[in-house]
Every structure is written in structure tokens, then in C-alpha cells.
Amino acid sequence: MSVNESSRPSWMAAGGFPTGDRQIRLDCNRHRLGRIWVMLLRISTFLGLLVLGTLLYNVINSSFGFIVSRNAFSPELLVLEVSPHVKAGDSLRDAAAAVRNDADLIAIVPRGSEGSGLEGLQTLVLPLTDFEETFQLLAIASADNRVLAQATPADIEASLPVGGQWSDISKELSEVPVRLLLVPDDIGVMSAWLGSLDVPELSTLNKQQLTGVLGSHVSEGLIRRLERDQPFDSRSKENILELIQLRVVSPQIVASFSLGDTVLRRNQAEAVAAENLATLEFKSWLTRDFITDAQSSRPVLTGIRTALFGSLWVIAITIFFSVPLGIGAAIYLEEYSSHNWFGRIIETNINNLAGVPSIIYGMLGLVIFVRALNLLTSGALFGLVTEQESNGRTVISAGLTLGLLILPVIIINGQEAIRAVPNSLREASYGVGATKWMTVRHHVLPSAAPGIFTGAILAVSRAVGETAPLVVIGAATFISTDPDGPFSKFTVLPIQIYQWTSRPQPEFRHIAAAAILVLLALLLIINTTAVLLRQRYSQHRI
């Protein structure tokens, strides 16, 4: 390279090379500059690593941490309703008799108390434990917390004034003062009290009892709907328990904290919990239930099973479609046509296709697979659905779209692998009289296989994380049934993450983070497989 005028350093213009002290000074400066730049380069590289670290920290940080939660209805109370030492449905008089005998404390749970408030009262007689005798009437809360939510605290107080006496309610009752009245806002206190009782877990009840509990706490319409979905007789106990958790107990998250806050700002979390009379617990948002549960609209109860199955189905279709096709195209381009005009066109074309934004593939998929091939992709052609209700937004449309998306990547990687096979191998094969296909089949492909498969797996891992094209072709955002074939509706893991991230509530951020951990783990497994495959094959060859 010739040194032209403009690139000549400024000190040279002053006249000749510097000598003596001046040279030493200049050299020192040059080396100092060099050291400064090395620092800069190291810092840049460190920044790159820092970003990766921050990203992982950010996800893990949100996946675990304290939550402050409050049950809409205490599960202990449900157990007390049906467990032996509580006589649910006792009349107020019986309850009062119990009070007179100093045998028990009472919680009164009014049902349908919109009217005068007391006709429908149902009493629970609870065992006396370590409570002071002065607490005669302990709690009033509604069965489903909704009746009293409509009634104002003033309404309740009017019917059962604090500071009043039992005899105010009914003349037959004794003149024992009513000491504590709990209104819905204070339900946490009741939970805390119930927590101090030695009440068995909800899961210790049998199925019949659980069904009864569910039936007495939700509307008849909902029971009918549930019965229609699946008859209660054929439901498992776990299923009913889940329904009770969802519909009756229905834990509400008051506040949630990240892992960093959990460790560093414990006091703050405790303060929030105390303020809301709620329980503070450490929650890992990534649990086994989270992976095995179907989707639910409630962040605490939701799971990713549906999305996980959706992802697996879609990827299976993608692999079946694009891997054979991609490898075939790579073989054709490298072994059969690398020098003719058709080969050159495909070559240029593939390179351009690899640079097309993924969302464009989504639009292509929408027009071709979802709309034009509607009958095929919805399964109407095979009589699975009628033509009127055929909808092409199915697993197979998604799989084919992603297949087109990763096809160029598979082809390019495959070509590189095939190109790396030494020519001597081919010539030796031709030398002993093999045909072209024999040479490819028995010599080129086995030798290129590790490279081809590694490339294909990396391409597939890209498809696993792809979101935009699937949003465009219209993956369902909320379905709770698992996909059961190529023609079913579906959702995939990245779309779930997108949906949850887009919600404003902080709980959804946490489950999005947990889902991200699952997705990253899945990708890690896929990529590790690729690496192991490559190692295994290359050992075999030596």
C-alpha cells in the first residue's frame, strides 16, 4: 500500500523524521494512545457481556420474589363449613345457646342479607381455642364476599351494631356485648384468625364435600356451564379443588416484588403486607404447575401447557416441511447446478430471502396458507370441519409459514457443509464407478451430515423463538384446550410472552418472565443437542 499525502501523520510534514527527545516523546504518546484505546476496546467488550448479564438478571429478577396476596374467601372457612366440628346451618338461636354455654365462639356468615339482614343468617359454630372470652361475636363476612360488598358497612352496622348486645338482635339472646364486627375490607383479619385455628387443608375433604362447597358458593349458571363442559361425576377431585381455588378462594395479588426487592427491601414488602392485612410469601412464578397447567385469565393460576404443546406442534410441522426441502435444495445447488444460470439465480435469491424481515413471511403465510389454502389448512378438505366454519389459522399454517422462513437459513448452512466436503472424496467415488447420486448419498452426505444437521437445528431454534409472523397469521391469544393435531387452533410460547408482557398489571410481567425462562431453557436444550450432535459425528469420522 502506498502512503499518500493525506494519510501521512502531521509530524512528518514538519520536516523529516523526528529524532532524539522529540522522537521519544512522540513514541511515548503513540504508545499511551494505544493503551487508552485498548482500555476502550476492553470496556466495549465488557459492555457487550454486561448486556447479556443484565438481560438474564432482568428475567430471573422478575421470575421470583415476594407476593402479597389476599384470598377473596378463606379456604379454612370452607373447610369449617363442612368439617365435623362445625354445624353449618345452625339457627341463630342454637348458636346463641352455644354462646351462653360458653362452649364456642361464633362466626356468622350471612347469606342474602340484603333485606333486614338476619333472616338468612347462617351460623358457623367454631371451636373455642385460645381466644379471650370477651370476643363473643367474632366475625361477619359474606359467603362469597359479594353480598356484603354491595351492602355498605353502615348497613351491616345498622343490623348488628358494634357495642350493641346480642339481645338487640333477638330478645331470646343473652345480653352479651358484640365486640368485633368485621366488614369486607377487614377480611384479612379474619384470615389471620382462621390461620391460627387448627383447620385441616382443603385438600383433605373428599370429592363429594368439595362439590358441595363449590355448589354453595358459585352461581347456578356457572355450575350448569361447568357440568356441560364436563360432568362433575367424571371430574377428578383435583379438578374440583382447582375450580374451588379459582372460583371461590380466588387469591388476589395485592402487590408483587422482584427478587432484588425481596432481598434488599424486605421491610417495604412487610409494610405493604401489614397495611393490606394480607399474607406475604415468597413465590417462584416458575413452578411445575406453571408448566403443566392450561391457560387461565388469572395470573396466579395460569400455565403454559397449551402454549408449550402449540410450540411443539408447530415446530414439528416446520421440521417436517423445511428440513428435507432445505437439504434437498442445498444438495441440488452444490452438487448438480452450481454453475448453470438456474443455480446462480437460486443462489442470489436465497441470499435475498434470508434478509427479508420475518413479518413479511407472516403476511405471505396469511395470504397463502390462511386464506388461499383455507380448505386444506383448516382440515375442511378432510371433513374435519364444515366449509362454512373453516378457519385457516391452524397449527399447519403456522408450521408451513415458519418453514418458509427458515428454509433459506437451512439451505445456506447446508451448502456450506456440503462445500466443505473435500473434492477428492467425490472423485474417488466416481473413480470406482459410482453414479452421481451414489456419490452424494454414500460419500458427500455422510461426511457433511454433522454440518447440515447443526445448521438445521440452529435454524429450527430460530423458528421456536419467532413471534411476529405467527401474530400476523393469527395465532389464538387465548385458548385453554391443547392443540391435538395439525388442524387445531393454537398458541405458542413466544406469543404468550408477548401477550403477557403487553398487559399493564405487574403480575403478568412476572409470568412473562417465568415463561421466558422456559423458552430459553427450551432453546438451550435444542442448541446443546446441536453441539452434541456435531461432536458425536465428528468423533465417528475420525
Added chain:
Amino acid sequence: MAHQQIYQTMQLEGATYFSAAPPLTKRRRWGEEVIQKVLWVCGAVSILTTLGIIFLLGQEALLFFRRQEVVLAKFLTGWTWQPQTLQFGIWPLVNATLGASLIAMALALPLGLLIAIYLSEYASPRGRSILKPILEILAGIPTVVYGYFALTFVTPVLRRTFGFDLVEVFNLASAGLVIGILVLPMVTSMSEDALRAVPISLREAAFGLGATRLETSVRVVVPAALSGISAACIVAMSRAIGETMIVAIAAGAGPRNFENWGEALEGLQALNPFQAAETMTGHIVRISGGDLSYESLDYDSLFAIGLLLFLLTLVLNIISRAIVKRFREQYD
């Protein structure tokens, strides 16, 4: 190819030395031909994909421009994108796309180039063998995860730094920075490949003339690899323009509309990175995410945006390939 040459040589030799023997003829092998045809079809699928993209985007976009509500001139110059009032000016979307991409480039180019120089010229083989896989991990993370990162980490940090009033919850800066992180591995690895392709003799010559390592890197190696580096930049730009999930999550849902060019440029409002804006890709995802009727104007308009997006990235990709081809320094 190779076997044809062998075949020809054999024929030649047959003619020269064994002229008495019957001439070697090529027997038709049906199996071979079927296989070749099947493989040809595999190759043709990629052509069909391209034709499909061009044809379908073109067709649907044509439907859009044919509608009487749509005026092509307004589409190309308008600053309001509001399908409800039948105003289709593409500039709010293009402006946001370019804004996010430029922010991304401002982060990814210097950082990526510096890391590439470090990896190629300074790092020990052992250091490189650790750093390169880490960058590859970064490249393999799904974009939706980056979107999550933008919204839950970068945006809060920006808001805390620059003030909650100045920085909106959804903003272009956060999305742009994270796109920069997304394309960083791509810039790094492509630039590093270009730097390492520069023959060692060039470096040795520079060292021989008394240049320091920095002077060698910056004045000899980088200029020699400039074509590869600029190609990397352009490919990264194209990737940034087409990036979807990050902007869909973090940049905002709704185009930043203006009346006209004057209003858009007044006080450079259109360029404010701390306000929400919707990019072309973000708009496509948001509109198609809802239930969309196939006959609606909205649906057709998506394809007009898609066509523009496709052409934009295609042109950038072609330019990058042309640069590599044209300006590559051949040393051997």
C-alpha cells in the same frame, strides 16, 4: 462438474488409446434423473417463495392503491396515518422506523466495531474462544425476550435518568437501544470475519515499519476490511428496519401523526426519541393481531406497508452484497 470432466477425460482417453473399443455412451439412468428433478424442485421452492412474496404483496397493495379513498401522492408524502378517517400518509410510520433504526445503529456500530477489533486484533485465542460463544448466545435469544427487556428494564432506566415527564412509558429510544443490542452480535461477527480475512502479511509489514498495534489495526487492517465492515452495517440496518417484536412491545401503539411537513419539523418534534411512536412493523403486528376482515381497507393497507418494508430491506441487502463484491480487496 467434476464427474463430467472425468467423464470427458475418459472419453478422450478412450478415443486416443482404445480406438478399437466401442465408444462409451452415457446410459440413461432413470433413478438418477428422478432424484435430480426432485432436488430441482426443492431448489425451486425458494424461487416460488420470492415470487410469492413479490406477487402477493404487490397484488394486495395494488388493491389498496386502486381504492378511491387512497391517493398515492398522499400516501408517499402525508404525515397522518389514521385509517379511521381514511388518511393514509406513510411518513409517521417511516419516520418511527428510521428513528428506531438510527438509534440502534448509533449504539451497535461503534460498539460492534470496537468489539470486533478487540476480538480480531487484541484478544488471545483463549479469550476469543470464550467471548465468541457468548456473543452467539446473545444472537440466539428470541426477539420477544428483547422486547420484554426493553419494556421492563431499559424504559425504567431511561425514565429514571431523564425524568418521568420527559420520557414516556412507551418510547422510541428504549426500543431503538434494544434493537441496537439485538444487531450487535451480527455487526460484531460480520466485522470480525472481515478483519480476520485481512492477510497477516499486512499486519507484519505495518509492525515492521514500527507501527504500534493500534496504528496497525486502525490504519491498516480496518481500511483493508472496510468493504466487509460496511456490508455488515448495511445488513444490520436492514435487520433493524425489519425488527418487529421489540418495537411492538416497547415503542408504543399508535402512529405519531402530524398535519404536514412543517408541523413535523417544527422544533424537530418528529425526531423526539422519548415519545411513543409506531413503526411500520409495529403497525402491521398491532392491526393484524386483532380480528381483521379480509375485505377491509385496514387489511389492504397492511400490504402497502409490507411492500414498502420489503423493498426497503431488499434494496439494503442488494447494496450490501454489491459493496462486498465491488470493493473487496483481493490480496492473494
